[in-house]
Amino acid sequence: MAPLPDFLRPLVLSGPSGVGKSTLLQRLFAEFPDKFGFSVSHTTRAPRPGEEDGKQYFFVTREKFLELRKEGAFIETAEFSGNFYGTSFQTVREVQDKGRRCILDIEAQGVRQIKATNLNPIYCFISPPNLAALRDRLQARGTETEASVTKRLATALKEVEYAKEPGVHNLVIVNDDLNRAYQLFKQVALGEEVSGDKLPPLDD
Ligand code: ADP
Ligand code: 5GP
Secondary structure, three states, rough: OOOOOOOOOOOEOOOOOOOOHHHHHHHHHHHHOOOOOEEOEEEEEOOOOOOOOOOOOEOOOOOHHHHHHHHHOEEEEEEEEEEEEEEEEEHHHHHHOOOOOOEOOOOOHHHHHHOOOOOEEEEEEEEEEOHHHHHHHHHHHHHOOOHHHHHHHHHHHHHHHHHHHOOOOOOOEEEHHHHHHHHHHHHHHOOOOHHHHHHOOOOO
């Protein structure tokens, strides 16, 4: 099969929880309702207020998740903050069958597994300007308990360490000013050649 042109290669978005990945994606899908398709993952975490089954996630029990995993339904899976998450082959296939660019929002264990497949995506890391801003955003979102915020921030440090390894991502976008970050993200999603931002030190 011929390789997909850049604007149709899957786009893997990763970055610490609370950095603004969903916010950027929501804007993109609102601006381009027909160009992109979100890879709706399966998760065992509880829905947040406003989340709908089949839209942000397929919300499943641990038993169902493990059954699907055993059947080989997933391209990759991860355990994150006490819950399972996974990308099914079916969800990616359905997006691609519509001729849309498939966008995955996944964490670092998933990125490592995707690298061992033939999906051949473009990897884009969304970085916070600094770690204090990340904590503020996670708290301001109001969806996590204090314990969950602490857990997610500890995981964020690992995500950042992984992102510092050379060659892991094709490019970095620093989500400092949302409008600026969105303009850059939009260019990437549309397959335009952009050099992206420099990864901040993130050692504060
Ligand atoms: P993620 O999907 O990466 O976990 P969200 O998109 O849910 O993160 O964003 C986390 C919180 O940060 C939300 O309340 C969102 O409104 C806010 N946010 C997103 N981008 C910015 C930004 N550039 N500056 C300040 N707050 C932001
Ligand atoms: P949240 O609970 O905040 O929606 O997501 C927590 C983390 O799980 C985020 O970093 C998100 O990118 C990641 N995630 C969501 N779906 C998947 C998935 O299918 N696979 C992997 N590996 N990570 C996922």
